[in-house]
Amino acid sequence: MPTRKIFISGYAKLPKGITATELYSVIAVGLLVNAHTGEILDADCTLVTSVAKNFFKNSVIGENLNNIDAIERIFTENYYGSARKAIISALRTCAEKYKQVIVEGKIEEEHE
Known part of the structure; x- marks a missing residue:
């Protein structure tokens, strides 16, 4: 399947006071997720630097939304940028x- x-x-x-706030005021996180398992397949965010974006992406791909902790x-253990709390939120x-x-059952089983 x-x-x-x-x-x-x-x-x-x-x-307030960080570059991303000057550009966006909020952080946006987008995740492509396996609907049936919760595994994160791809990710992006509106952090400003490519290093921060890459850290975010590499940190979440392969993780599972069912295990948000x-x-x-x-x-909390590896990201020391000012946007940490906003990213987690x-x-x-x-x-x-x-x-x-x-x-809500919006994920329907695939029909064969």
């Missing part, structure tokens, strides 16, 4: 949206 992919986004307010721990929003989609 082919993997059904869904796109989930989350937003959070950025702290493990994803949060990656950022946006990721938690994504996890909540994913669970809502699953609970």
